[in-house]
Amino acid sequence: MGIYAVTGSASGMGYETARRLQADGHTVIGVDIKDADIVADLSTPHGREHAADGVLAASGGRLDGAVLAAGLGPAPGRERLRQIGEVNFFGVVEPLVAWRPALAAAESAKVVVVASNSATTVPLVPRRAVKAFLAHDAGKAMRSVRPFGPAAPTMMYAASKIALSRWVRRHAVLPEWAGAGVRLNALAPGAIMTPLLQEQLATPRQAKAVRSFPVPLGGFGEARHMAEWMCFMLSESAEFLCGSVVFVDGGTDAHFRADDWPKAPPARGLPAYLRKFRRSRSV
Numbered sequence: 001m002g003i004y005a006v007t008g009s010a011s012g013m014g015y016e017t018a019r020r021l022q023a024d025g026h027t028v029i030g031v032d033i034k035d036a037d038i039v040a041d042l043s044t045p046h047g048r049e050h051a052a053d054g055v056l057a058a059s060g061g062r063l064d065g066a067v068l069a070a071g072l073g074p075a076p077g078r079e080r081l082r083q084i085g086e087v088n089f090f091g092v093v094e095p096l097v098a099w100r101p102a103l104a105a106a107e108s109a110k111v112v113v114v115a116s117n118s119a120t121t122v123p124l125v126p127r128r129a130v131k132a133f134l135a136h137d138a139g140k141a142m143r144s145v146r147p148f149g150p151a152a153p154t155m156m157y158a159a160s161k162i163a164l165s166r167w168v169r170r171h172a173v174l175p176e177w178a179g180a181g182v183r184l185n186a187l188a189p190g191a192i193m194t195p196l197l198q199e200q201l202a203t204p205r206q207a208k209a210v211r212s213f214p215v216p217l218g219g220f221g222e223a224r225h226m227a228e229w230m231c232f233m234l235s236e237s238a239e240f241l242c243g244s245v246v247f248v249d250g251g252t253d254a255h256f257r258a259d260d261w262p263k264a265p266p267a268r269g270l271p272a273y274l275r276k277f278r279r280s281r282s283v
């Protein structure tokens with residue numbers, strides 16, 4: 001049986017995943033702003049440090065896996081704008097970096113980061129905001145989305161999740177992660193019925209946006225199903241999964257981007273027998 005850190009363990013997907021892991025006999029170290037083994041505010045550097053240190057102390061320096069599910073949805077207000085970026089991006093990345101040696105110590109650890117299909121389905125997200133997150137500049141990310149006015153929280157949310165997905169894919173393949181046996185992947189849910197979505201549905205503007213979003217399968221997903229996906233991504237079956245962003249969103253990502261994927265990488269360093277095809281049109 002393993003030891004798992006779960007952020008956002010007090011509610012929604014994090015809660016369901018923690019419950020399922022415990023039911024399977026694992027030890028869970030829950031992190032949340034309330035009702036958790038380690039109560040920490042992931043929207044501040046101090047809170048993130050407290051969460052990181054607390055998990056390391058409670059796990060004895062060895063983690064079989066981690067689920068990073070703490071997050072905040074788009075809602076109005078200047079302070080909320082800051083919190084969205086701090087919790088959704090830095091509240092994932094900073095604890096994870098601190099836990100990496102403990103994950104590597106388990107030899108075949110698995111990590112699931114909860115991203116979102118908003119990373120590929122929200123239009124006009126400013127590139128500057130995403131770059132700012134990846135450069136660890138929270139202030140610049142905020143300044144980049146503020147001109148969007150009432151749409152700023154949606155832009156902040158999407159930018160934080162784009163940056164998070166990219167961070168996962170960039171790091172998953174590195175010697176420090178894949179090379180150390182740590183499987184780092186992301187789950188990208190669509191609209192899932194949790195308190196986060198309920199908060200959005202309670203705001204007329206957000207509710208309209210959520211309800212008008214195309215979902216080919218219709219309706220909303222369930223937190224317990226996301227928990228099952230995450231437990232699968234933490235299981236031995238996911239031994240060969242690395243840097244994947246798994247969309248479980250009722251078909252919205254496929255609806256908007258059927259032909260965006262797959263795409264081949266740029267043609268660099270081609271072997272001689274392929275060079276003559278360089279000028280032909282390719283995917």
Ligand code: NAD
Pocket residue numbers: 007008009010011012013014031032033034040041042043068069070071072073087088114115116117188189190191192193194195196197223
């Ligand atoms: P939720 O509100 O039920 O759970 C989120 C948890 O994060 C809560 O327990 C909350 O207390 C915790 N949290 C928030 N701010 C915190 C802070 N400052 N410090 C510590 N903990 C904090 O929501 P959920 O839907 O289960 O969300 C889980 C993840 O899924 C989030 O990252 C969210 O962005 C993502 N997501 C949700 C949906 C959806 O439709 N529900 C869709 C895509 C992605």
